[in-house]
Amino acid sequence: LVDWADEEGARFGRSLMGSAASAGALDAETELAHLVDRQGVKLPDALAENGITLDGMQTARGYFDTLDAVAYLELHIEQGPVLEAMKKPVGVVLGTMGVERYNLRFIGQAAHSGAAPIHLRKDAFLAAAEFALACREISIKYSGKTPRTRVVATCGVVKVEPNFVTAVPGSTEISIDLRALDAKVLKRMLADSQRASQKAAKKHLVKVTWSPLLHITPRLFDETLMKLVRASIKEVTGSAPELPSGPLHDAAEMAAVVPTAMVFAMSSPGISHTRLEDTPVPALDKSIRAFLLTVDRTLEHFAR
Amino acid sequence: LVDWADEEGARFGRSLMGSAASAGALDAETELAHLVDRQGVKLPDALAENGITLDGMQTARGYFDTLDAVAYLELHIEQGPVLEAMKKPVGVVLGTMGVERYNLRFIGQAAHSGAAPIHLRKDAFLAAAEFALACREISIKYSGKTPRTRVVATCGVVKVEPNFVTAVPGSTEISIDLRALDAKVLKRMLADSQRASQKAAKKHLVKVTWSPLLHITPRLFDETLMKLVRASIKEVTGSAPELPSGPLHDAAEMAAVVPTAMVFAMSSPGISHTRLEDTPVPALDKSIRAFLLTVDRTLEHFAR
Incomplete structure (x- = not known):
């Protein structure tokens, strides 16, 4: 019976801390030494309160192997x-599921909501909106009929600038989180969503850039x-x-x-x-x- | 030659202050007495610094009439x-142009980006995205080929909640600003966009509410x-x-x-x-x- 430390990563942001250490998939010095909680407590200090050191965590895989599970x-x-x-x-x-998570930025040109005719606009939000709807279609396209082949796509973060009632949005940040059990399907979903972002950007005369946030293998x-x-x-x-x-x-x-x-x-x-x-x-x-x-x-x- | 006070409304938020007073379209006591700038200065105090009173502003229309312009x-x-x-x-x-300006709130259900299958989601952002794209189509539909018949529609404010990378958006606030020179066309654009919001809400299994922000006649x-x-x-x-x-x-x-x-x-x-x-x-x-x-x-x- 095992009681893993911090599955959720709620306090310091690193999920699966105990199980990753035991699987030998965690480099405690590199990944944990710099982490600080919202009250300013350093992770190594929080560990010390519980009699644990970063060096000690590095012995977890060795200990796990002795269990012969x-x-x-x-x-x-x-x-x-x-x-x-x-x-x-x-x-x-x-x-x-495997996860492909990115942050996108659509960059157009802010303009006055009354003065800028539709055909002269570079509306970054409309491009992001097309992208989000296209990602939903991609998840439907790649979802098979079995639980094993179900996939999902989510745009959870959306930030519009300047975010004024009277301004055509000049830039929009949007996140995409793609998940699938099949690594090949996940790769194809990512390629399709990259194409969808280019198509949306072209239609609305804006540019788009992608920044990686997270990659997890199924x-x-x-x-x-x-x-x-x-x-x-x-x-x-x-x-x-x-x-x-x-x-x-x-x-x-x-x-x-x-x-x-x-x-x-x-x-x-x-x-x-x-x-x-x-x-x-x-x-x-x-x-x-x-x-x-x-x-x-x-x-x-x-x-x- | 006239130098109008505060066309932009940048300091106190009320645009066209001088011209509206002179046209008799401003009730200074009701519309201005309570206004305060970002530094906490009350509008009546800012007027007093310049030798003007709210009561004095109410005489502007009478003065304008004596000019016999x-x-x-x-x-x-x-x-x-x-x-x-x-x-x-x-x-x-x-x-x-006349203006119809509203704030919409699409209300669905937040959910985990990995755990909620697409067909069980109530994604408020996707509904808002469909609405924004539909409003662009509405503006194209009602735009004639002449400058007099050009119309515009803009979604400038977008606020998603909870706005997490791993959360299906549970609610989304979005503004719509519709403008046209022809009051009848503006009315039809508004009715079409209300229908579009209902259709988007229905498709994504969410609810939508409208709150008025501004109505200006062409x-x-x-x-x-x-x-x-x-x-x-x-x-x-x-x-x-x-x-x-x-x-x-x-x-x-x-x-x-x-x-x-x-x-x-x-x-x-x-x-x-x-x-x-x-x-x-x-x-x-x-x-x-x-x-x-x-x-x-x-x-x-x-x-x-």
């Missing part, structure tokens, strides 16, 4: 609306373990729906070093990171039973 | 790119005076292009109480309210000569 299993809430929409309390997680879970998860959930609930995980989890780090699988408990409503979200008790009960059954079966499997 | 003529920079694009130094202004200039303006500009420059004014001017207030016309001098670049904008000296020279010729001809006309 045969599998990693994780139970988590879905943080999404898929199971609730299907009216299913528990699901098999296929893996964590992590698929272990087929053998997933079979055990599937059978266990089916035994407890009657059916075992499959779904990818859009959010990252500690399981994503573990998947690189040990056979890994995950179970999702239904969220209601599945809107993530809010007190409004809950897992109804019957679904929680079924999830825990299915998870413990998976643990038993995994132990049996590896004892053979 | 026969016409009002104004020379202004275009603040737009039209004359420069036409390579013309001076133009005849047809009138000031003000067309005097046909007789425009003939004199046209002839004068033609005499000085060889041709007299016509164009509407998107921005408001003191002439808009005067048009309600006395025959009024305006001359525009070319702006380069025509982007408004920036130090980058200028009127090249040859264009300035021709504008002034055309304006003075108009003044002479107007005096002649009314002396008959």
Whole structure:
């Protein structure tokens, strides 16, 4: 049983800190030494309060190897609306999606909303709007009909300048977050969205630049373990729906070093990171039973 | 010759203060008494420093009537790119456009960018993006081929919430500013854009509300005076292009109480309210000569 340090990265911004260290995927000195929380506390000082040092974290992978772990299993809430929409309390997680995240800046020319005729405008916001709608179409184009082939595209940040009622927007910043379980599909989505941004920029006579924010490789879970998860959930609930995980989890780090699988408990409503979200008790009960059954079966499997 | 107080409204936010008072279109007590500038100075105190009172302003219309003015003529920079694009130094202004200005709020549901499948999203920004692009199409649909029938639509303010890279936007505020010289056309543009907002909201499973910001009636200039303006500009420059004014001017207030016309001098670049904008000296020279010729001809006309 493991209690990972700081899956969310809420205090210092670095997610999956404990699991990444244990997987040997974290260079503590380079990635953590400079981090400071909102109250100005340095990460190394916060670690020291708990008897941990950056150097100590570098020994985590070595320690993990001495455990000789045969599998990693994780139970988590879905943080999404898929199971609730299907009216299913528990699901098999296929893996964590890869992420391509960029910030775009469309640069046109601010102008007076009354004085500038439409055909002489260089409206940066309209270009960003076309881009956002095109990205939605791209996500629909690449989404297959199975949970494994579902993809998403999101424009979450939009900042318009000068942001006046009477000004044609001269520049617009917009973020794009693309996710897919299949690395090849993710690559094609990125190429399509880059073309869409060029097309939108051309139509509205503006320029566009791309700045990278984050790149994460998809992590698929272990087929053998997933079979055990599937059978266990089916035994407890009657059916075992499959779904990818859009959010990252500690399981994503573990998947690189040990056979890994995950179970999702239904969220209601599945809107993530809010007190409004809950897992109804019957679904929680079924999830825990299915998870413990998976643990038993995994132990049996590896004892053979 | 008149030097109007505060055409721009830059300090207290109320545009056309002097001309509106002189046209009897300003209720100083109701509209001005409560206004305060960014340094906390009250408008009545700023007036007092210059020997003026709110009560005194209410006498402006009476004073204007004693002048027995026969016409009002104004020379202004275009603040737009039209004359420069036409390579013309001076133009005849047809009138000031009417304005319909609203703030819209699209309300959906914030969700995790990875966890929420596209078909279960209520993305408020995508609805706002569809609305903005539809408004551009509406302005193209209602724009005729003549300067008199040119119309514009602008979304200048866009505010997305929660504005996180990893969040589907739960709500989006967007402004719309519609302008036309023809009041009937303006009304139709507004009805079309209201329908477009409903359609966008429906497509993205969100709600939309409208809040009024500003309503201004179109003000067309005097046909007789425009003939004199046209002839004068033609005499000085060889041709007299016509164009509407998107921005408001003191002439808009005067048009309600006395025959009024305006001359525009070319702006380069025509982007408004920036130090980058200028009127090249040859264009300035021709504008002034055309304006003075108009003044002479107007005096002649009314002396008959």
